[in-house]
Amino acid sequence: MITRQRLAAGVCALLAALTAGIAFPAGAVADETDQSAPKVELVLDVSGSMRTRDIDGGSRMAAAKQAFNEVLDATPEEVRLGIRTLGANYRGNDRKEGCKDTEQLYPVGPLNRTDAKTAVATLAPTGWTPIGPALLKAAGDLDGGNGTRRIVLISDGEDTCQPLDPCEVAREIAAKGIGLTIDTLGLVPDAKTRDQLSCIADATGGTYTDVRHKEELSDRVGDLVERAADPVVTPVATEGADRCEKAPELKSGLYTDRLEFGRQRWYKVSVDPGKELRAAVSVADDRAVNPDYGVLLRAVTVHGREIVRGEAAGTGRTDAVSTGLRYPKQDTDDDTASAETVCLQLTTSFSAAAGVKTSPGLPLELTVDVVDGPSGHHDVAAFGLGRGWWLLGLLVLAGFLAGLLWGWLSRWRVAVWRTN
Amino acid sequence: MRITRMLGAALLALGLAAGPAAADSSPSPSASADGDAPTRAGSSFRTATEIEQGQSATASGSTGDYLYWSFPADTGQRPTVRATVKLPATHGSETWQLDVYDGLRRRQACQYGAQTRTAAQGAASVELACVLRTVRGWSEPWADDPLPGTYYLRLTVVDLAAADLGQPVSAEVRADSKDIGGAAAVDGTLGKPLVPGIAAKSAGQGDGSKTAVLSSFGRDDGWSSGWWSDRWVWTGIGAVLAALAGIGGYVLTRGSGRPSRVPPTV
Numbered sequence: 144m145i146t147r148q149r150l151a152a153g154v155c156a157l158l159a160a161l162t163a164g165i166a167f168p169a170g171a172v173a174d175e176t177d178q179s180a181p182k183v184e185l186v187l188d189v190s191g192s193m194r195t196r197d198i199d200g201g202s203r204m205a206a207a208k209q210a211f212n213e214v215l216d217a218t219p220e221e222v223r224l225g226i227r228t229l230g231a232n233y234r235g236n237d238r239k240e241g242c243k244d245t246e247q248l249y250p251v252g253p254l255n256r257t258d259a260k261t262a263v264a265t266l267a268p269t270g271w272t273p274i275g276p277a278l279l280k281a282a283g284d285l286d287g288g289n290g291t292r293r294i295v296l297i298s299d300g301e302d303t304c305q306p307l308d309p310c311e312v313a314r315e316i317a318a319k320g321i322g323l324t325i326d327t328l329g330l331v332p333d334a335k336t337r338d339q340l341s342c343i344a345d346a347t348g349g350t351y352t353d354v355r356h357k358e359e360l361s362d363r364v365g366d367l368v369e370r371a372a373d374p375v376v377t378p379v380a381t382e383g384a385d386r387c388e389k390a391p392e393l394k395s396g397l398y399t400d401r402l403e404f405g406r407q408r409w410y411k412v413s414v415d416p417g418k419e420l421r422a423a424v425s426v427a428d429d430r431a432v433n434p435d436y437g438v439l440l441r442a443v444t445v446h447g448r449e450i451v452r453g454e455a456a457g458t459g460r461t462d463a464v465s466t467g468l469r470y471p472k473q474d475t476d477d478d479t480a481s482a483e484t485v486c487l488q489l490t491t492s493f494s495a496a497a498g499v500k501t502s503p504g505l506p507l508e509l510t511v512d513v514v515d516g517p518s519g520h521h522d523v524a525a526f527g528l529g530r531g532w533w534l535l536g537l538l539v540l541a542g543f544l545a546g547l548l549w550g551w552l553s554r555w556r557v558a559v560w561r562t563n
Numbered sequence: 564m565r566i567t568r569m570l571g572a573a574l575l576a577l578g579l580a581a582g583p584a585a586a587d588s589s590p591s592p593s594a595s596a597d598g599d600a601p602t603r604a605g606s607s608f609r610t611a612t613e614i615e616q617g618q619s620a621t622a623s624g625s626t627g628d629y630l631y632w633s634f635p636a637d638t639g640q641r642p643t644v645r646a647t648v649k650l651p652a653t654h655g656s657e658t659w660q661l662d663v664y665d666g667l668r669r670r671q672a673c674q675y676g677a678q679t680r681t682a683a684q685g686a687a688s689v690e691l692a693c694v695l696r697t698v699r700g701w702s703e704p705w706a707d708d709p710l711p712g713t714y715y716l717r718l719t720v721v722d723l724a725a726a727d728l729g730q731p732v733s734a735e736v737r738a739d740s741k742d743i744g745g746a747a748a749v750d751g752t753l754g755k756p757l758v759p760g761i762a763a764k765s766a767g768q769g770d771g772s773k774t775a776v777l778s779s780f781g782r783d784d785g786w787s788s789g790w791w792s793d794r795w796v797w798t799g800i801g802a803v804l805a806a807l808a809g810i811g812g813y814v815l816t817r818g819s820g821r822p823s824r825v826p827p828t829v
Contacts, residue, residue: 324606329729332729334725334726337725337726337728337729338725341627341728341729348606348607349606350606350624350625350627350628351625351627351728351729352625352729352731353625353728353729353730359731362623363625366603366623369603370603370606370610373610374775375609375610375775376609376760376775376776376777377775378609395760395762395763396763397609397760397777419753419754419755421667421757421762422667423666423667423668423669423759424668425607425608425668451704451705453667453669453707455669455670459721459722460719460720460721460722461721462607462629462719463607463608465608465664465668465669465670466667466668466669466670467665467666467667467668467669468667468704469667469704469757470704471704471754508607508608508609510668510759510760510777511762512759512760512761512762512763513762514754514755514761514762515754515755516754517701517751517752517753517754518754528745528792528794528795528797528798529794529797529798529801530745530746530793530794530797530798531797534797534798534801535797535800535801535804537801538801538802538804538805538808539801539804539805539807539808540808541805542804542805542806542807542808542809542812543808543809543811543812544812545809545812546808546809546810546811546812546813546814546815546816547812547813547815547816548812549809549812549813549816550812550813550814550815550816550817551816553816554816554817
């Protein structure tokens with residue numbers, strides 16, 4: 144039954160796809176994609192340590208160049224790709240100068256493979272490792288448009304430009320709410336480099352990979368670039384209030400906000416009679432937090448009565464803790480019945496680990512859907528249909544007894560009729 | 564008379580065969596040739612890779628990644644999720660975990676299956692499984708019973724040595740389900756399945772543009788309406804059997820044929 148429906152749905156989808164394909168020629172789509180084109184910037188460490196020859200017998204730089212060439216060949220058409228280097232130019236010993244050394248090697252835009260490859264070929268391992276400033280600049284490069292944004296950072300050493308902690312920089316970039324992800328790759332990293340790079344990745348919901356072989360590098364970078372091409376819903380930034388009266392009113396959609404430790408966030412949703420409110424929330428831990436945590440989402444009336452709540456708690460390593468709730472508002476026959484304002488209250492019990500900055504708050508993602516509520520027609524159980532051997536037995540017994548009774552009654556009637 | 568009996572016997576046999584058969588008819592997961600199964604996993608709920616039931620999805624990643632997939636599950640199905648992670652050649656002891664979340668991102672409990680498992684030092688792979696509760700058509704808003712809609716899988720390592728972070732791993736996941744049928748029927752249906760973003764999706768339908776959606780399941784419906792259930796078969800057969808038993812009972816009271824005392828002229 145389900146299969147048949149799926150099949151029918153599949154055929155419909157196919158037809159729809161074909162029709163859409165005919166109705167919207169490629170040219171019409173091109174304009175739109177420019178605005179929402181996914182943007183990726185590859186940030187490559189060209190510091191002196193990249194000279195080390197420990198990746199499959201070649202130098203780290205050679206491995207990176209080869210990987211870049213392969214990735215440039217395989218980059219999907221719609222991806223706007225840029226390349227930024229850090230530590231490529233300044234040879235001196237002045238830390239201040241060295242830490243400004245980051246340069247856009249190839250601007251983010253439609254890719255010209257030959258130009259990009261030529262640019263990469265000129266690179267030679269040189270200077271310092273200013274990861275923090277490079278990330279800031281890279282975020283600037285990716286500004287504009289509303290597509291997905293991704294920075295792929297390839298480095299072989301930790302940042303040499305303290306006190307600007309690249310991990311903090313990453314968190315601040317993420318806090319701008321522009322939906323930027325930073326993926327990091329460590330080339331034969333030591334423990335400190337690994338910690339720093341994985342911290343950067345965690346701060347933005349990206350991934351960290353440890354690279355020890357050439358093909359690992361090109362596979363991974365290629366995969367990350369391709370991943371950027373997948374269409375993804377970009378959340379809308381919103382800012383919840385500290386109580387319901389001042390809360391922003393949300394419609395169906397995907398939202399993002401920051402939630403500070405120990406604070407509350409309130410949002411409002413208006414729900415018409417006969418509609419159902421669905422809200423789901425994920426709070427991500429983008430920094431070191433204590434290992435026990437939870438999240439509570441409550442739907443409350445404007446008068447403060449709790450309608451329903453969603454809660455989740457957990458322990459141990461996690462990227463986010465999520466929960467959700469649904470509230471079907473009953474339909475009424477009264478035409479004048481107006482929409483109800485439901486307040487959503489969000490709190491978490493994350494606590495920052497010792498020595499960890501608490502602002503900006505933790506990033507959260509909120510999905511709001513107001514859909515048709517249960518519409519009264521029920522499934523078959525409501526018709527009193529049953530199943531099982533006991534049901535069959537009972538029906539047979541009842542039928543048999545009814546037959547017997549009917550038979551006796553009619554015999555009795557015949558007997559009475561004959562007597563008269 | 565004989566015809567009636569034969570018919571009765573035949574119906575009974577049919578009923579016996581059809582009842583359980585209808586209950587067992589699994590939804591034959593459309594195993595759309597593993598050739599086009601996804602080879603990548605998402606990194607959050609928002610970017611989760613969509614898979615169909617019965618599809619073996621693979622992904623390569625790094626230890627420490629959070630790998631996300633999503634699949635649709637319909638009323639009456641009891642989904643089972645399995646994951647196999649191939650670990651790098653050398654590694655310390657690490658604990659992997661497979662979590663399942665519903666369309667509202669509420670964590671779903673596993674009835675059985677090793678949801679969390681620790682791979683010993685140097686183990687080649689680790690296998691995880693989770694058998695969910697049966698998806699029901701409706702539940703109270705205050706319960707977190709599984710409802711028809713999108714289900715998310717999250718596969719990750721939850722405990723590892725710092726040196727093992729970022730090592731290449733590959734994972735394979737698969738979601739199958741057993742059809743529980745009418746046994747799981749409850750008195751109610753949802754207006755729309757629990758598919759995130761379904762409100763925005765139905766509003767923006769028909770403009771033909773390929774926009775990103777949170778979850779594309781049920782775009783062309785495909786969800787069971789809740790009108791069909793094996794309860795129709797059971798109850799129908801029950802009614803027929805009851806009627807036959809009624810005739811049988813009636814016949815018993817009449818004896819065989821016409822009463823001998825009644826003169827043929829009456």
